Amino acid sequence: MEELEHTCPHPRTTLTEPAIFARETSCDCRAPHEKLTIAQARRGTPVDRPVRVYADGIFDLFHSGHARALMQAKNLFPNTYLIVGVCSDELTHKYKGFTVMTEHERYEALRHCRYVDEVLRDAPWTLTPEFLEKHKIDFVAHDDIPYSSAGSEDVYKHIKEAGMFVPTQRTEGISTSDIITRIVRDYDVYARRNLQRGYTAKELNVSYINEKKYRLQNQVDRMKEKVRTVEEKSKHFVYRVEEKSHDLIQKWEEKSREFIGNFLELFGPDGTWKQVFQERSGRMLSYALSPRESPSNSPPRELSPLRSPSPPSPPTRWHNARPSPPTSPKGASASISSMSEGDEDEK
Incomplete structure (x- = not known):
């Protein structure tokens, strides 16, 4: 009897290409699909027989919570081939509600997740x-919270009873409903932003009055931004002026210290000017105490013809004083000349 071999695709080892879309049957195995237990799957399987794990969902507004759930499903077993099922718009709108992204957008978002095969x-x-059985699925991965829908309290109840369910953990603080809640809460902000980017009021389903209100608010915001920019520039200018003023004051202080130092060096108690003054005062005092002698050969001063000689004053008679007469004409002339030189010095 001919032995049948597995021809299951190997897990992807590269991240350069997006995941493939499933064909009519995603596994071309001719051998019967052997049921695996969780213990067998955790011990590891042959390379040509990966554990086929299935995870399904809506995956609207694909976010990090979705990616982390798929990461957990991919790493449940050492050798895992992860198949992700995405529901169509028709089923989603019927059982859950309206979606933001279309089914084709959701398909493409899943194809480019690194954990999806x-x-x-x-x-x-x-x-x-x-x-x-058709897709040769070994286990189904989903969070363990009961998922009530389509008249059932938990659509995964029969999977759990069959021992084919493996739980993953939800990421708290992030979900599609949370993102939609943020958008609804800040609707005015996003509507104003899209109007500013060129979307029409009709495309945004905004009334005429709201459109005018949003545009006015955008203009007010632009004015506020301009005022804020001017304030920032003014603060920068004032800071530059203060910095320059500080530099000028510092330079002025340095120059003032230098000027005062030079002044004290010149006019201080031990300055150069005092030494010069003392030297000149000493020379003048020494000159006054011991003047230079007149030259002996200086000519006698002649009397002006316009002025008549004053009559000689009568000699003062001193007691016990006997003036000696000049012994010779030369001595008289010498005394006259000395008197004239003394007059000139006095003048």
Whole structure:
């Protein structure tokens, strides 16, 4: 009897290409699909027989919570081939509600997640044994919180009873509903932003009055931004002026110290000017105490013809004083000349 071999695709080892879309049947195994237990899957399987794990969902506004759930599903076992089922718009709008992204946008978002090996489009809302057998699914991964929908308290109840369910953990603080809540809460902000970017009021489903209100608010915001810019520039200018003033004051202080130092060096108690003054005062005092003698050969001063000689004053008679007469004419002339020189010095 001919032995049948597995021809399951190997897990992807590269991140350069997006995940493939599932064909009519995503596994071309001719051998019967052997059921694995969780213990066997955790011990590891042959390379050509990866554990086929299935995770389904809506994946609207694909975010980090979705990516972390798929990361957990991919790393449940050492050798995992992850198949992600994405429900169509028709099923989603019927059982859950309106979506932000279309089904084709959601398909493409899943294809470019690094943990996904295969994307199954138009996935069923409830997993049947025939669907699991058709795609050779070993385990189904989802968070352990009961998912009530389509008249059932938990659509994964029969999967759990069959021992094919493996739980993943939800990421708190992030979900599609949280993102939509943020958008609804800040609707005016996003509407104003899109109007400013060129979207029409009709595209945004905004009334005429609201459109005018949003545009006026945008103009007010632009004016506030200009005022804020002017204030920032003014603060920068004032800072520059203060910095320059500080530099000028510092330079003025340095120059003042230098000027005062030079002044004290010149006019201080031990300055150069005092030494010069003392030297000149000493020379003048020494000159006054011991004047230079007149030259002996200086000519006698002649009397002016316009002035008549004053009559000689009568000699003062001193007691016990006997003036000696000049002994010779030369002595008289010498005394006259000395008197004239003394007059000139006095003048």
